[in-house]
Amino acid sequence: MMLSRMVYAAPLSMLLIVSSASAAEGDPQYGPNPELPAPQRGLLPNMTVPERAPWGDHRPTVPEGYSIQAIATDLKVPRHTLVLPNGDILVAEGKGGGNAPKLRPKDFIAGLIKSRGTTSVKGGDRLTLLRDGDDDGRYEMQTVFADDLNAPYGLALVGNDLYVANQDALVRFDYREGQTRASSAPEVITELPAEINHHWTKALTASADGRYLYVGIGSNSNITERGMAAEVDRARIWEIDPGTGAHRTYATGIRNPTALTIQPGTGQLWAVANERDELGPNLVPDYLTSIQEGGFYGWPYSYWGQHVDPRVRPQNSQKVKSAIAPDYSLGSHRAPLGVDFSNAAVGGQFTQGVFIGEHGSWNRSNPAGYKVVFVPFENGHPAGDPVDFVSGFLTGDGKTRGRPVGVTVAPDGSVIVADDMSNTVWRITRDGNDSTQRKDDMNAASATEAEDRASSSTKDESTSEGDGTTDDEAPTTTA
Template structure:
């Protein structure tokens, strides 16, 4: 009868699709998160924060910092890159296109779209410039357009790399350029069919010889068949000169952002884990990406916790699965990862990473919808995540914005946050330097 009541509610266009109520939230952050039992309800707990305008309001930042929008009216900004001269590049786009195979795909796609912007992805890279260093980015130009859902960005020497949803491209870049008209050179094609998780995250190794691309799975947990999961849920290591690639790590369901820790030069990722095992499973995570490691997807999560939905199961692979380093919480949808460089903001913000959490749909109590700071010591997370940018959900429960990419700007000493709901780039800087 719960199901009937729930169905009546959904027929009445309510988005509270689960009558199972909220459970007290377990602490699911840090290296050893609490993992409750699996809970496959008839309908998954589902809650989408409907969008609303900022109307002059702004996200909340800690005391001693101020936040300003430095670019608005963008077309779905995702990841960013700060160039050596202080210019900021913003990748704008929306990809995907996996076919709707069953009625659920149609319905779930519609429900999730209610929490997103109506703007069509720009398929371009926008450049923002603050020539006089006053914190106001007075100049804006389209650096590259005609791209195909660009996401990851990296600069190595005079080469700008853009990870489209189907290929890694190289563009010649020289300091101060505001427009690149030459066609990108394909370094390597990237797995792109059917691109259920389409984002291709990108990072360059510290010495610049290798490029790492995160390639998400083609399903939640293998329900499109394992044939389409070839070369999915992996991180590729690509030789920058030849374009040759190898699988660097696997079983990472959706590695949505990659970054090199400047303190140790190790590759780190944030990844989104599987849905529909309950409101508190499975925690999304932040992890160093160990070469050759298998992180469990789809067979198991957080080490050897077997997912019963995968059939046939594979006990051999479950044995190989290792647990990631650090949990961020279930369904927070971590999409951004940015280490601070050159001492960050100093004090407690001298060593560590910011993580952008786009926000949940698969739980009644909204999770994520914020940017957190994770302090590091000796190359490892050394404390609980601390809220850094919040206030994306208003008192009315509606979302004003949803954070995606987070990038530390060592030139202007600021944190940049791309918001793909209000189509804004936010800049957070210490108040003393902004004046």
């Protein structure tokens, strides 16, 4: 008890000095077989969040042959974006959580540290629509599409149904192409776990045929310190029938699945996840992985397959034995919050793979993440080290100008990045990709998407043991 009081009362600067004295950072742990050091446990984890700095005349760095511009500024905590069929962009703005009580003095300290790297702007609880009316790459219209939401995060469009994952419920709007304002209040499809909400974000994507929605639900703790009762229906992905609101658990043991996406051509669900803390600067790697139906991914009992976390009581050897190792390590404490597959229109070396928005670390002495990376794919799987696609968020004097969250790849090959610290939406385009070429690319991408849906429908017909009906007119899906 005396030690706890001493820690709580210690000056913040002294705690920072103590926490930065642990072992030096290791090399990046990229790929399917990361090197995992022995766990390091101490009084406090390393805690360093770069202070905020304005962009001013600066802008993020992108590869040669690409350009970046801010298409929306002065937003209210943009998280994820959705490109609509006519090219409009919806932006989900919000800041959730706040109901998780601090359990230990170091939780209070960590909260102070993390607050240095967040915006002071209040979350908008809304969707903002951006429109480039004359196709010149400048989004001259910025208007509120829907408001009075509750920390919206994930977005998906299936036909004329626009789905939004609030922190407490999955809701639906009617959508007609070209509209600039929701025509009615949202319909609640199903409530989502929202008590405590240690991890409040609710990631969302739709299956390739539009029949199901997938929602990522994060844990209510770092490592079950609130007890297992608080983790009911947490650290998992739900599959939801949007017609009835019925849901089932699709995969478990994923501490915080912060973004979901569907792989073109295969219909495979992929996720990025934030792993556990307080085992050292190089444990545990955050990851990108395909999601197996019924799969268990370790949390809380183990990490990266069968590596047992000794802090969990009681332990469960049977669960550990069944744990699936993720496909690809992004390195420890990168905090990936966005993921989307590329397409041919992006061009260059960035056509086969995924873009990942790395929000950035708070719990290591040398900041990691704070950029958008591209993970190349071969034969449908990650292959090779990640490549920086959008960087320059960190300054040379230990500050940061922004923190990437959601990443969306448009049919025309542009990449849309939400930055929730500078409250900006960035758009990255390939140089020379003029409006005519963009339209051709969008048409080609739409044709490919239609082929994917047809292939998915054919597969469903050939394997279904249901009532014999088919889905020849699968709805258009954008997610």
